Amino acid sequence: MPTGGRALVEALRTLGVETAFGLPGVHNLAAWRAFPGSGIRLVGVRHEQTAAYAADGYARATGRLGVALTTTGPGAANAVAATGEAWACHSPVLVIATDIPSTERRPGDYRGVLHETTDQAGFFRPVTKLVVRVDRADQLYAQVVRAGRVAMAAPRRPVYVEVPTDLLGADVPEPVDEPELPTSPAGEVSLDRALEVLSAARRPLVWAGGGATAAGAGDLVARVAERLGAPVLTSYGGRGLLPPDSPHLAPLPPHAPEVGRLWDDADTVLVVGSDLDAMNTQGFRQPRPPRLIAVDVAEPVTYPPDVWVPADAAVALRGLLAALPPDSRSSWWTRPEGRSAYAGPEVAFLEALESALPPDAVVVADMCIPGYWYAGFGRVAAPRGLAYPVGWGTLGFGFPASLGTALSGRPTVALVGDGGFLYACGELATAAQEQLPVTVVLVDDGGYGMLRYDFTHRNEQPVGCDLGSPDFVSLARSFGVPARRVTVDELGPAITEGLASGGPSLLVLEASYTPPLTTSPRWYRAQG
Numbered sequence: 397m398p399t400g401g402r403a404l405v406e407a408l409r410t411l412g413v414e415t416a417f418g419l420p421g422v423h424n425l426a427a428w429r430a431f432p433g434s435g436i437r438l439v440g441v442r443h444e445q446t447a448a449y450a451a452d453g454y455a456r457a458t459g460r461l462g463v464a465l466t467t468t469g470p471g472a473a474n475a476v477a478a479t480g481e482a483w484a485c486h487s488p489v490l491v492i493a494t495d496i497p498s499t500e501r502r503p504g505d506y507r508g509v510l511h512e513t514t515d516q517a518g519f520f521r522p523v524t525k526l527v528v529r530v531d532r533a534d535q536l537y538a539q540v541v542r543a544g545r546v547a548m549a550a551p552r553r554p555v556y557v558e559v560p561t562d563l564l565g566a567d568v569p570e571p572v573d574e575p576e577l578p579t580s581p582a583g584e585v586s587l588d589r590a591l592e593v594l595s596a597a598r599r600p601l602v603w604a605g606g607g608a609t610a611a612g613a614g615d616l617v618a619r620v621a622e623r624l625g626a627p628v629l630t631s632y633g634g635r636g637l638l639p640p641d642s643p644h645l646a647p648l649p650p651h652a653p654e655v656g657r658l659w660d661d662a663d664t665v666l667v668v669g670s671d672l673d674a675m676n677t678q679g680f681r682q683p684r685p686p687r688l689i690a691v692d693v694a695e696p697v698t699y700p701p702d703v704w705v706p707a708d709a710a711v712a713l714r715g716l717l718a719a720l721p722p723d724s725r726s727s728w729w730t731r732p733e734g735r736s737a738y739a740g741p742e743v744a745f746l747e748a749l750e751s752a753l754p755p756d757a758v759v760v761a762d763m764c765i766p767g768y769w770y771a772g773f774g775r776v777a778a779p780r781g782l783a784y785p786v787g788w789g790t791l792g793f794g795f796p797a798s799l800g801t802a803l804s805g806r807p808t809v810a811l812v813g814d815g816g817f818l819y820a821c822g823e824l825a826t827a828a829q830e831q832l833p834v835t836v837v838l839v840d841d842g843g844y845g846m847l848r849y850d851f852t853h854r855n856e857q858p859v860g861c862d863l864g865s866p867d868f869v870s871l872a873r874s875f876g877v878p879a880r881r882v883t884v885d886e887l888g889p890a891i892t893e894g895l896a897s898g899g900p901s902l903l904v905l906e907a908s909y910t911p912p913l914t915t916s917p918r919w920y921r922a923q924g
Contacts, residue, residue, distance in 0.1 A: 401426035407540035421467025423494040426564035446796035448478030453797030457804035469511030480523040484787020498560040525553035533566035597664035606633025607669015616713035625725030636776035681921035752891035762794025764813030772914035792819025802834040824875035827900035835894030872902040
């Protein structure tokens with residue numbers, strides 16, 4: 397008779413899971429025993445936060461469900477920050493944690509059982525779409541399947557599942573297939589009002605975000621833009637939806653004044669799958685356009701629209717294309733020059749980095765100045781080609797998330813700073829043991845460069861920003877990861893070599909860069 401641990405693994409198989417990340421503990425060993433022979437690769441990491449970050453990175457690169465397994469109490473708590481990042485960026489991540497045995501739980505009482513908390517699930521409620529506590533072993537399979545499907549259903553976000561440890565070892569009946577979650581038929585979507593507003597527009601603009609990426613709607617966005625004669629602006633979640641050289645794409649972020657003017661001059665904006673969050677709109681300082689149409693499964697809140705189309709981006713855009721006049725309008729806008737206007741050492745760094753990136757590469761950018769530059773000004777060649785922690789802005793995201801991205805089948809480069817890399821440098825052991833194909837580009841400026849700039853641009857003396865760091869090359873080599881120092885001129889060939897190796901590598905570039913216009917101290921729209 398199967399055990400609860402086996403039922404959990406079978407549920408993951410039903411969900412199509414091929415890769416999961418976790419850290420074993422005394423309470424979840426029955427689950428770990430069930431993975432061998434299941435066909436699911438379970439990657440053991442060195443910290444539970446990494447398990448959730450790696451699951452997030454995997455989900456962002458593939459569009460599939462990311463899975464993180466932790467043990468009880470502090471193990472679960474360690475995963476909360478990474479779960480919050482996944483929540484803020486709409487990543488479908490399933491976090492599965494054990495709890496103390498159900499036989500030892502006394503509601504309302506804390507008795508000092510190993511790893512006990514009074515409300516472990518409470519850690520996760522603010523940063524998940526759903527919290528599921530499994531109370532009976534015979535419910536475990538069905539509850540995990542349901543949780544995974546909820547995480548994948550739009551709007552995608554993490555779901556937390558809590559399993560008392562004794563249920564994992566209990567005998568359970570053979571799993572029974574669970575019905576798929578119902579979805580709304582496309583016929584229920586009305587586009588009449590949106591078409592009326594678009595028909596009257598003289599200067600339409602399309603803003604595309606992560607919802608369009610999740611729907612695989614890049615080609616549809618381009619076709620609608622062509623039909624309307626409209627420029628396309630993308631949020632961070634929408635990077636790569638259109639090729640960098642697309643004639644419909646504004647080739648800079650909206651934080652650049654020449655692109656911001658396109659938004660300001662538009663009389664109608666069609667927002668496809670974007671929250672229009674603070675980081676993309678300079679703290680909501682972008683003025684609301686005269687007419688705003690929002691296509692999103694969730695009702696927009698930051699910029700209330702004149703027309704809300706509650707639909708999947710691909711469904712709505714296909715409907716618009718079917719109803720819009722077949723002849724494309726003339727463009728009302730002139731494509732900005734691009735980042736060449738910002739020529740300097742930062743752009744030279746981007747060009748060196750991009751010279752080595754295959755078309756299907758994923759760059760996992762941490763919260764560091766080089767990461768800010770690539771996220772805003774990099775040439776992202778394909779959808780899901782950028783993973784960036786713009787949601788919570790969690791420093792230390794880049795390297796551990798790249799471990800998940802590296803198992804997506806896409807070439808992976810982690811772009812990190814010296815400060816953020818030290819958050820999870822112990823995962824070099826994971827990268828070496830699992831032979832994960834990730835090339836880490838570590839830009840060492842001797843501290844927290846962004847915070848240093850926050851001080852100096854106010855003519856203040858930096859405090860707490862300079863860091864004593866290890867010899868990163870020797871550190872990586874001590875874990876068995878090939879590493880070396882490079883110059884900007886050497887960066888491209890070194891990345892090419894690292895990606896070709898099929899395993900982990902670390903490149904250290906000593907450089908100091910000025911933050912780009914996408915960082916709040918440099919926002920051009922009025923502060924305050």
